[in-house]
Amino acid sequence: MFSIERKDFGPDFTFGVATAAYQIEGGQTDGRGPCIWDSFAKTPGNVINADEGSVACDHYNRWPQDLDLIRDGGFDAYRFSFAWPRLIPGGTGAVNQAGVDYYDRLIDGMLERGIKPYGTLYHWDLPSALQDQGGWMNRDIAGWLGDYASLVGKKFGDRLAATATINEPWCVAFLSHFLGVHAPGYRDIRAAARAMHHVLFAHGTAIDALRAEGVKNLGIVLNLEKSEAATDKPEDIAAANIGDALFNRWYLGGVFKGEYPEELIKVLGPHMPDNWQRDMETVSRPLDWVGINYYTRGLYQHDASVNGFPISQVKGPLEKTESGWEIYPKGLEELLVRVSREYTKLPIYVTENGMAEVEGDNDPRRVSYYEEHLKAVLNARAQEADVRGYFAWSLLDNFEWAEGYAKRFGIVHVDYNTQERTPKSSYRAFQGMLHNSK
Ligand code: IFM
Numbered sequence: 001m002f003s004i005e006r007k008d009f010g011p012d013f014t015f016g017v018a019t020a021a022y023q024i025e026g027g028q029t030d031g032r033g034p035c036i037w038d039s040f041a042k043t044p045g046n047v048i049n050a051d052e053g054s055v056a057c058d059h060y061n062r063w064p065q066d067l068d069l070i071r072d073g074g075f076d077a078y079r080f081s082f083a084w085p086r087l088i089p090g091g092t093g094a095v096n097q098a099g100v101d102y103y104d105r106l107i108d109g110m111l112e113r114g115i116k117p118y119g120t121l122y123h124w125d126l127p128s129a130l131q132d133q134g135g136w137m138n139r140d141i142a143g144w145l146g147d148y149a150s151l152v153g154k155k156f157g158d159r160l161a162a163t164a165t166i167n168e169p170w171c172v173a174f175l176s177h178f179l180g181v182h183a184p185g186y187r188d189i190r191a192a193a194r195a196m197h198h199v200l201f202a203h204g205t206a207i208d209a210l211r212a213e214g215v216k217n218l219g220i221v222l223n224l225e226k227s228e229a230a231t232d233k234p235e236d237i238a239a240a241n242i243g244d245a246l247f248n249r250w251y252l253g254g255v256f257k258g259e260y261p262e263e264l265i266k267v268l269g270p271h272m273p274d275n276w277q278r279d280m281e282t283v284s285r286p287l288d289w290v291g292i293n294y295y296t297r298g299l300y301q302h303d304a305s306v307n308g309f310p311i312s313q314v315k316g317p318l319e320k321t322e323s324g325w326e327i328y329p330k331g332l333e334e335l336l337v338r339v340s341r342e343y344t345k346l347p348i349y350v351t352e353n354g355m356a357e358v359e360g361d362n363d364p365r366r367v368s369y370y371e372e373h374l375k376a377v378l379n380a381r382a383q384e385a386d387v388r389g390y391f392a393w394s395l396l397d398n399f400e401w402a403e404g405y406a407k408r409f410g411i412v413h414v415d416y417n418t419q420e421r422t423p424k425s426s427y428r429a430f431q432g433m434l435h436n437s438k
Contacts, residue, residue, distance in 0.1 A: 002371045002433045014389030015434055016077030018352050020123035022053050023398040027060020030098035033089025035125040040183030051404030057396050058419050067109045069412055073427055074434025077116040079391045081123035084148055091127030092144055100155055107159045116161035121149055123167040131184055136195035139273055142205040149206035153213030163215055164291055165203040168223040169251050172199045181402055193271035200254045204282035221291035221351045222251045225298045226331030230314045235302035239311040243300040256343040258284035267308050291351030294332045296325035322356035323407055329372040336380035336387055347388040354393035356407040366426040
């Protein structure tokens with residue numbers, strides 16, 4: 001049980017759970033096209049245990065049961081993502097009616113259960129046909145995403161409570177094109193510079209497309225970390241500042257100020273697309289809300305052996321989750337306050353927060369993780385950060401990208417042999433809080 005109560009957050013605060021299409025849907029049938037994660041996962045060495053998403057949690061077929069879990073947990077909202085390759089299998093052009101029908105059923109299923117649909121256009125499942133043309137490295141991605149956004153707007157926009165363009169642009173760009181950890185697995189500064197810009201340019205283009213379709217309540221979901229120096233040496237403080245620029249300020253500055261950190265442009269400038277400056281107005285299109293995904297902090301030290309950005313991360317001393325990430329709720333409080341003081345007065349939603357834990361349905365550490373982070377949200381609100389909602393990551397244990405099914409983030413356990421769902425103590429803690437004070 002949580003010691004905090006729903007009423008501590010005020011009557012209009014939204015509590016939800018979040019998932020993403022590739023991580024739970026499976027259902028790679030009915031006309032769904034291939035995406036970059038299908039081939040990345042099939043390439044030896046990219047994903048632990050050679051896991052992949054063809055079945056995942058079979059949410060494509062089991063969604064009614066999963067929506068019942070959301071309703072019975074007392075949650076107000078469900079943050080899900082549309083699979084671009086399910087709706088437009090080739091990335092552009094022909095629409096897959098079976099995909100449209102699926103999201104119709106899913107969204108109507110939410111509305112029938114009194115759950116608000118929070119949709120995300122892009123949570124990493126880029127159609128392979130677009131990767132064949134350079135994917136996020138190609139400026140045309142803005143038009144491709146814009147056309148896909150129009151389709152989503154036309155078909156579903158009237159029923160969505162909120163719509164986000166991109167989930168975690170840092171992961172789409174840097175993690176996937178510089179660090180090579182996620183699909184398409186590039187480790188190349190030119191690829192990264194292009195993806196870092198195009199992902200935000202495409203976001204702004206998609207906002208325009210959604211608005212043109214009359215879709216309301218639009219935002220983007222940024223993953224932010226609390227970047228800190230490993231010591232108080234000036235060079236480590238400088239390293240933390242570069243880490244902060246790469247992880248946080250590129251995206252916050254781009255979206256809310258139409259500018260990128262100068263220290264990064266010095267390094268990335270030669271690799272940036274021509275005339276990128278002309279896109280900054282689109283990059284910084286006005287939004288209606290911003291989503292922040294928070295998990296941990298980054299601890300940095302100066303590292304002269306690293307090309308480009310002379311920094312590396314060190315392992316911190318705090319208690320860690322099963323992903324090896326330090327548990328640091330204070331970082332969430334500070335980031336929420338920082339975003340609201342330095343970047344925007346828009347409503348903020350914590351669109352993801354949670355932890356990987358060992359398998360089992362008794363997860364007291366996760367209960368306390370959630371409790372401490374919910375308190376951090378309350379502390380941030382007390383400092384005037386306008387936080388309007390909180391989404392737990394995740395409803396279900398699911399495909400954790402390069403970590404496969406080994407890392408379990410769900411508040412509901414999934415037995416991948418039988419697809420049986422079992423609520424964990426963390427689910428019961430939310431249920432207790434949300435039902436008792438509704
Ligand atoms: O599973 C991911 C999710 O897809 C994006 N945000 C972080 C989660 C945990 O790593």
